[in-house]
Amino acid sequence: MNLAITAFDEQAREQALAHHALLAKPPGSLGRLEELAALYAGAHGSFPPPPPERPTLVIFAADHGAVADGCSAYPSWVSAAVVDNVARGGSAVNALAQSNGVALRLIDVGLCQPVDHAPEHVVPIERRRVGRGTKGLVRSPAMTAAELALCLEAGREIADSVASSGARLVGVGEIGIGNTTAAAPIIAAATGSPARLVVGPGAGLDADGVRRKIALVERALARGAHDPADGSSLLRELGGFELAALAGFMIGAASRRLPVVLDGVVTNAAALAAVRLEPRLQPFLLAAHGSTEPGAHVALEALGLRPLLSLGMRLGEGSGAVLGLSLLKSSVELLRGMVTLESILSRARNG
Numbered sequence: 572m573n574l575a576i577t578a579f580d581e582q583a584r585e586q587a588l589a590h591h592a593l594l595a596k597p598p599g600s601l602g603r604l605e606e607l608a609a610l611y612a613g614a615h616g617s618f619p620p621p622p623p624e625r626p627t628l629v630i631f632a633a634d635h636g637a638v639a640d641g642c643s644a645y646p647s648w649v650s651a652a653v654v655d656n657v658a659r660g661g662s663a664v665n666a667l668a669q670s671n672g673v674a675l676r677l678i679d680v681g682l683c684q685p686v687d688h689a690p691e692h693v694v695p696i697e698r699r700r701v702g703r704g705t706k707g708l709v710r711s712p713a714m715t716a717a718e719l720a721l722c723l724e725a726g727r728e729i730a731d732s733v734a735s736s737g738a739r740l741v742g743v744g745e746i747g748i749g750n751t752t753a754a755a756p757i758i759a760a761a762t763g764s765p766a767r768l769v770v771g772p773g774a775g776l777d778a779d780g781v782r783r784k785i786a787l788v789e790r791a792l793a794r795g796a797h798d799p800a801d802g803s804s805l806l807r808e809l810g811g812f813e814l815a816a817l818a819g820f821m822i823g824a825a826s827r828r829l830p831v832v833l834d835g836v837v838t839n840a841a842a843l844a845a846v847r848l849e850p851r852l853q854p855f856l857l858a859a860h861g862s863t864e865p866g867a868h869v870a871l872e873a874l875g876l877r878p879l880l881s882l883g884m885r886l887g888e889g890s891g892a893v894l895g896l897s898l899l900k901s902s903v904e905l906l907r908g909m910v911t912l913e914s915i916l917s918r919a920r921n922g
Contacts, residue, residue, distance in 0.1 A: 633812035681703065742893060
């Protein structure tokens with residue numbers, strides 16, 4: 572993927588932190604909110620930073636051939652049902668987005684059953700379909716090189732569209748039965764962790780199901796066709812269409828100087844692959860929350876990211892990323908809106 576990410580602006584970040592020290596509050600009293608505003612300034616490469624306008628969450632949806640191997644508590648057709656529910660405005664992410672003023676984009680990059688437009692849809696389903704789900708992970712690569720290229724390009728083009736719409740900060744989410752099974756081997760391969768430390772119950776597997784899932788991930792890793800240092804190899808061999816599109820979107824967003832808020836374990840895995848494709852992406856990333864899926868902690872540690880929230884969430888869909896976007900937006904409004912301590916002391920002296 573030939574996209575140039577301009578280096579994160581450390582000077583703008585330091586200027587934001589220095590300005591926070593002058594504001595009408597004890598130094599450091601806003602804690603990580605000060606760090607968030609500084610990250611926003613550094614991502615945008617300017618101080619003062621631009622207003623945090625039109626926060627937008629982009630959800631990529633796709634299906635996974637690994638579901639046929641028993642890796643999920645639900646069949647693949649449930650992915651389409653979840654996408655339809657989000658399109659109708661009936662999901663948790665819809666409620667959270669509405670209450671936090673976050674715009675939604677919903678992208679089908681590879682559902683097995685495409686969702687037809689319905690008059691009741693309030694969130695349009697954008698079609699960038701690469702195929703009807705990926706292949707299984709155990710016997711072959713998840714996708715071809717051509718399919719990977721299409722996914723990365725779709726993600727980049729959606730990032731361009733979101734930036735052109737006026738968004739100054741973006742978050743990412745995903746929908747796809749079986750996608751935690753694709754996320755787990757990417758995290759294991761990229762970090763050198765054993766499968767048992769990165770595999771969790773996903774959407775609700777019991778203990779026997781988790782054991783089957785671990786065995787499947789171990790078999791996928793045992794094929795040995797992936798290169799842990801190559802993001803393209805990780806996505807092509809072990810990933811999913813939505814993970815690859817997420818990686819392309821993250822790189823595209825950072826190339827437009829937008830900070831990117833991650834959701835749970837699937838977006839964390841996509842970020843690991845994306846950073847291997849473009850290392851300059853890393854400082855543009857922010858982890859909204861620490862998912863209860865075990866692979867999320869491993870991935871975030873490898874990315875050097877500390878989650879903002881610990882709420883025991885594992886829904887996906889970008890539900891946690893919406894809350895992260897809200898915190899990021901608030902932090903920038905604090906930076907831009909507060910007066911300095913000297914200004915109120917001067918007013919008191921002269922009043």
